[in-house]
Amino acid sequence: MRWSQTLIPTLKETPAEAEIVSHKLLLRAGLIRKLAGGLYTFLPLGLRALRKVEQIVREEMNRAGALELLMPALQPPDIWQQSGRYESARDVLFKVRDRAKKEWLLGPTHEEVITTLVAGEINSYRQMPKNFYQIQTKFRDEIRPRFGLMRAKEFIMKDAYSFDATDEAAQASYRKMYDAYARIFQRCGLKTIAVEADTGVMGGKFSHEFMVPAETGENEVVFCDGCGYAANVEKAQSKVQGPKSTVPGLPIEKFATPGVVTIEALSKAPYNVAADCQIKTLVYMAESKIVLILVRGDDQLNEAKLVSTLGTATLRPAEPEEIFAALGAHPGSLGAVGVTKLPVYADERLRDAADMTTGANTDGFHFRNVAIGWDIQVAHWADLRLVQVGEPCPKCGQPLKVQRAIEVGHVFKLGTKYSKALNALFLDETGKQQPAIMGCYGIGVTRTLQAVIEQSHDDNGIIWPISVAPYTVCITPLSVAPESAVMQRAEQIYADLTARGIDVILDDRADRPGVKFKDSELVGFPIRIGIGERSLAKGEVEVKPRGGALMPVKAEEAVDKVLALIAASVV
Ligand code: ATP
């Protein structure tokens, strides 16, 4: 490709709309342009990089035995009603109407569609295992589309769905995808960590997310250097101490705490009740049901854990009026002492706790000497707390660390939730009808592309790994007069490299050398060949790996040098 013939609208200034470096560079290097919030056009260079990521994904999916197909983006709502997600996923669903006013959904994901397909096509254990995948546009009505391709309303996902006859086989399918994901991200030049993840509205049994460590990531990963334990903070656990006292002492006593509405205020004089001796009472609306949640005063509730404990997708903190109506007090004075009409969920760390202090459900009053099991009846125990940095690893006890990260892929063991709901049944070896055991596996292809940039750049621009670079080599002749020795040499190297199957761009613009060098650094081509009159007079050209040092090379050896650099590259 000749630079002058394509469209690479590089920008000197950083567009105001971009907050994070990878988004800025996508715009500045002329890879994408915004149409509207969360909607982007891929320009020729951006599309080339995207296609390379897609190709890596495709090759590794095929290698793992998955079968490519393509499902409609437009989906009928009834299958979503059948799976229960018409309600539980309603926040992200884009709905459209046809001329007959019938409603359709723009698919945010395809479990319902693939399961409907399999229900019709697979009916015997002999037809499994099967794993189907597609690379396709998804639509999600995100609350906050931002960071360019990272969180868009329309994006490209690779989604795969496995169907197995037995649990062991499903396990093997899951493992294959996990391994394929590790290879895909490695080939894209990305460092990822696989972390245990929450299964959220997907339902399902367990899952791993593939995370790219980055300060700008929207996720937090908890990990242990000692044993390699790693989990999304939504799911992470730690080995923390239980209650200070489990022996009920003095009888429960109500005392006045005028104006005290925080854990902190109660921990100060004249009360001096340490936060870890207090019970924090939170009130939530789970669908339309009010529930009480208890965690220790110095702990934070982890809402994701609460969602999976309650098994409900729609959860919100109750409004003060709802709380007052249920408990007769306002936040700050709430407690579960004597509460029998509302379900009480408590964090494991409070199990058998005695000598605790909590709100008395009367504004301005608290109870002290409260013992769980005696004064408070807990209906459901669960791990509900947010893990804090430095707490002991649940596996080996070493202090846990926390790191921000970008989720680029997600593998789920789903079980039979969708196959049961949508009748993907098969006859097993004994002739018994069973629901297929499913897994689902997603990669944000467009997000992955941006994550590569977020992880690999410097002050001058993008540093593409060869595997996903829009062009591997950029030839930069310093003068472009057609008959000049410089241009002739440039044309020859261009022809030779192209003949060897290398993706090359020839910067044939009549711009100043400084401008051309800056642009090639900004776009981040892995190898640049600079050709100037002075060095060519010595029979040399200058080969420069992006981010590496400039190497004078004999002009006739330039092609071999570049081929050697490409061959030696790890990606
Ligand atoms: P997130 O937690 O970031 O919203 P998710 O868990 O809802 O993502 P999945 O349903 O697991 O996402 O989708 C599979 C992959 O698709 C994700 O790992 C992510 O890489 C990508 N993805 C999800 N939502 C978006 C989005 N709005 N824009 C771009 N990529 C996305």
Ligand code: MG
């Ligand atoms: Mg996910």
